[in-house]
Amino acid sequence: MSELRFDQVSVRYGHRHTGLTAVDRVSLTVPSGQVVGLVGESGSGKSTLARTAVGLSPVSGGRVLLDGTDVRRQARRNRPVQMVLQDPSSSLDPRMTIGESIAEAMPRGAFLRRAARNVEVCRLLELVNLGSDRAGMLPGRLSGGQRQRVALSRALAGRPKVVIADEITSALDVSVQGAVLNLCRDLQRELRLSMLFVSHNLAVVRHMSDLIAVMYLGRIVEVGPTEAVVTDPRHPYTRDLVDAAPSRTGNLLADEVAATADVEPPDPHNPPTGCRYHPRCPIGPAMRSDRQICVTTDPIESAGERPHGAACHFAGSPALPDRARA
Known part of the structure; x- marks a missing residue:
């Protein structure tokens, strides 16, 4: 087991004035032997952050550490962090058999004999509940679920200590x-x-997940134990996500959410000043004119002082409406 830590990681694309900061000074720890769920809407920067751990996204600032060592110093082929991508159809070479794809991901020098590699391929296929007879097939002959199992076995072939699962x-x-x-x-x-x-x-x-981290517009806005975040969210954006999630009683949205639901999401090339969620926030200046601090002051700077590290000036405020949850 190993600990993966993102230390003030930033990812920026493009030029200085016209570029996009997809990930902005994010710090997040994946504790040894635990699952951290990273959640947020499309475009929030989740996948970009995850890809920095395996070298698929360039790190513009900060470090990604595995047990205290920068992952960029480790050889990519033998790197103990492996990733399962979203679409198995694009992550598997259609011209390679399942067995060849899995064997290709094995650490260099681990299995010098072909017979030993074949035995390991069969073991990995059985580990994901696929028969060893699939080893000679091409990906196109498998269903989507079976291909994703192959992608998972391919990640495990690298003998990782940490696995990144991106919208699998x-x-x-x-x-x-x-x-x-x-x-x-x-x-x-x-x-x-x-x-x-x-x-x-x-x-x-x-x-x-054991822990949940909520990401919005390139930043972590709340993080904590799963049930604590789901049952007692402290950031308004997290509350909106909870309300939008299916429950036994349906999707129950408070009046404040309904009043701001039609607000256009901000341009990530030019994020709002202060709290990045304030144009859409049901308890922010869009609804309460006396809360201009949300426009002028960035709450991320003092997030560590609040419950769940919430990047909200009014985290846990009595003004936050109680809502039905699953």
Whole structure:
């Protein structure tokens, strides 16, 4: 087991004045042997942050540390951080057999004999509940759920200490999503892996994670134990995500949310001053003119002093409406 830590990580694309800061000074820890769910709407920077851990996104500032060592100093082929991508159709080479794809991901020098590699391929396929007879097939002959299992076995072939799972069920049919999620959670526990699980679906993140981190417009706005964040969210954006998640009683939105639901999301190239959520916030200056501090002062600077590290000047305020939850 290993700890993965993002230390003030920033990712910026483009030129100084016209570029986009996709991730802005994010600090987040994935504790050893635990699952951290990273949740947020599309475009929040979740996948970009996750990809920095495996070298797929350039780090403009800060560091990504594995047990205190910068991951960029480690050889990519033998790097103990592996990633399962969103779409298995694009992550597997259609011209390579399943067995060849899995063997390619094995650490260099681990299995010098072909027979030993074949045995390991069969073991990895069985680990994800696929028969060893699939090794000779091409990806195109498998279903989407089966291809995602192959992608998972390919990640495990690298003998990782940390696995990054990026929206691994969003391209799958609803009928197979649960089976893949349960398999992923079982393997994490059995192999004692640390995992960063990325999703826009709060219900899925709640099922998978020990801790939840909520990301909005390139920043972490709340983080804490899963049930604490889901049942007692301290940031208004987290509350909106909770309200939007399916529950036994339906999706119950408070009047404040309905009043600001039509507000256009801000331009990530030019984020709002102060709190980045304030133009859409149901308890911010859009609804209460006396709360101009949300426009003038960035709450991220003092987030560590608030419950769940919430980047909100009024985190836990009595003004936050109580809402029904699952």
